[in-house]
Amino acid sequence: MSLLQGDEELDPAGVADLRRDYRSWHQRARQVLPADAVKKFDEHRDGSLFKTGISQFLGEPRKExxxxxxxxxxxxxxxxxxxxxxxxxxxxxxxxxxxxxPEESPSERVAADLAAVLRRLPEFLRVLQQRRPDWSVGEAIRDERELQVVVEALLRTLFDDVRPEDYVPSRGGANSRVDFVLPEVGVVVETKMTRASMSAQKLGEELFIDAGRYPAHPDCDAILAYVYDPDRLLNNPRGIERDLTMRTTSGLTFLCVIS
Structure with a gap:
């Protein structure tokens, strides 16, 4: 925001993106605030007769x-x-x-650290592909099953107890699988790989469903959804991450990371 009153020429598209990002952030922030704090929070956005609000600034950042x-x-x-x-x-x-x-739980801290590691997975694969092209593990991941193999191998370097394809208790007469459970740290890991037939909306719908069913797992205190997008099919990955990273209705943290 400070750059809007700098020496550079304004980029209308960039300003529009900033306004949109702030509005989106403001709405998400209001959801975690108690009622008495929401009013104060909105006042800073709206401003007053004598003091500029954030929305006024974003509306006319270079009004003289x-x-x-x-x-x-x-x-x-x-x-x-x-x-x-x-x-x-x-x-x-x-x-x-x-x-x-709320105070961050140990499981939330582990999930956040693991998200940072998984974000660098493409760099790990790139080194293998460049340095040892004769190793099949360095080849491009072709589907979600191959992605799960690589993620499981990575998880086993970090945790002693990694349980693949565990079951969430029955809902509506059907059991649902989760990709990996890390019971020693209370984290569930779900992997997704984008494909041409999967839109950003479809991905979001699938992960919202996941966020609702994982808390039924007895070893789940935090959920990490890792989305691998090697062909860059998602136009706004950071925006999708922000929209899908949330606290579920049951109080658990749901993190989404896309690389």
Whole structure:
């Protein structure tokens, strides 16, 4: 946001993306705040008669101040909505979230660390492909089953107890499988591989279903969904990650990482 009042020429598309990202973040943040904090949170977005709100700044980041001297200078500063005023509002929004945030569990910390490792999986495969092309393990992963083999091998270097294809208790008369369970740390790992027939909406629907059924597993305190997208079929992977990373209705953390 601070760059919007810098020396560079404004990129209208970039500004539009920033507005959209802020609105999306604001809506997600409101969902984890208690009712008394939501009002304060919204006030920082909307502003007041005497102090610029975040939405006003994003709407007109380069609106020049109406207070101008006869020589054309701006004695009170050039911008009508200076970012320095907005910065304090952003910091106060952050503080409201920190006060409301539940304490991170050990399982959540493990899931977050594992997500960082899996995000680097393509780099691991790239080195194998370049240095030892004669090794079949270095070849491109062709389907979800091969992806599961590679992920299981990686998990076994990090955890003593890795249980593949475990079952979630019956729902509606049918058992559902989860890809991997790490009972010593209370984490379930689900793997997905994109394909031409899988849209971003379809992927989201599948993972939302997963988020609802995994808490039934007795060894599940956190869920990590790893999506491998080697052909870059997803146009906005970071946005999908943000939308799908959430706290489920049962209180568990559901993390999504795409690489």
């Amino acid at each position: 101040s109406v207070i101008r001297a006869e020589d054309g200078t701006f004695p009170m500063g050039r911008w009508q909505h200076p970012f320095n005023n907005v910065r304090s509002r952003l910091e106060q929004q952050r503080n409201l979230l920190l006060e409301a945030a």
